[in-house]
Amino acid sequence: MSASIVIVDIDGTLANADHRMPLVLEPEAYPGAHQAIRADADWDRFWSLLAEDLPEPAIIALANAMHDAGFRVLLFTARPERFRSVTEDWLKRHGIRFHELHMRRECDSDLHDLKVKRLMFERVIGAPQRVAFVVEDRQAVVDMWRGMGLKCLQCAPGNH
Ligand SMILES: [Mg+2]
Numbered sequence: 687m688s689a690s691i692v693i694v695d696i697d698g699t700l701a702n703a704d705h706r707m708p709l710v711l712e713p714e715a716y717p718g719a720h721q722a723i724r725a726d727a728d729w730d731r732f733w734s735l736l737a738e739d740l741p742e743p744a745i746i747a748l749a750n751a752m753h754d755a756g757f758r759v760l761l762f763t764a765r766p767e768r769f770r771s772v773t774e775d776w777l778k779r780h781g782i783r784f785h786e787l788h789m790r791r792e793c794d795s796d797l798h799d800l801k802v803k804r805l806m807f808e809r810v811i812g813a814p815q816r817v818a819f820v821v822e823d824r825q826a827v828v829d830m831w832r833g834m835g836l837k838c839l840q841c842a843p844g845n846h
Contacts, residue, residue: 689818691811692752693831696763696773698823698842700746700782701739706732711846721846736765736772741780745821745841750783757818759784762806764799766790786810800830807834 697703710727753759761782765773767789774787788810790802797805811817819837822828824844831838 689816690756690758691817692749692757692759693762693807693811693817693820693822693836694745694749694759694784695820695822695824695827696761696765697739698844699821700742700749700761700780701776702742703739705738705740706735707846709735714845718843718845723846733766733769736769737776739776742841746780746782748821750781752818753783753785758786760810761787762803762820763788764790764802766795767792798826799824800827803827804830804834 694700707721709732710724710729711721712724714721749759761777761784763773770787770789773789777784777787788806790797794802794805814835817836819839820831821839821841822831822844823840823842824846825840826844828838828840828844
């Protein structure tokens with residue numbers, strides 16, 4: 687079985703979401719500190735700003751290069767399915783080439799991101815040997831992928 691799949695995260699990886707993270711995360715106590723969810727997190731406003739995310743050009747170039755080299759590029763995001771069209775518009779606007787976009791199902795709305803992605807993996811891929819590598823920013827999710835035996839390129843600290 688060849689490793690023909692590359693999994694790429696969106697928020698904090700292809701998309702720079704820094705401008706909206708303060709709406710839902712506590713401030714960083716010191717550089718690199720874990721950031722907890724705010725008690726007064728404004729999720730509606732957080733999601734309303736998706737279209738304004740800036741692209742991460744180097745990570746987009748990496749995903750596109752893997753796509754053009756013949757790998758299957760699967761985007762795995764914990765964004766809810768109801769934001770599919772704004773997400774697809776953003777991906778198109780910033781020239782991201784990919785094969786599949788997998789999003790959080792409504793029935794998984796209460797699950798932590800890492801459980802959402804684990805379920806996504808089991809549903810869509812199944813065997814770790816099929817994956818060349820994952821690109822991901824969030825430490826907890828990076829740890830999960832590595833714990834499953836996958837190679838994971840971590841592109842930012844992701845301490846939330
Ligand atoms: Mg992320």
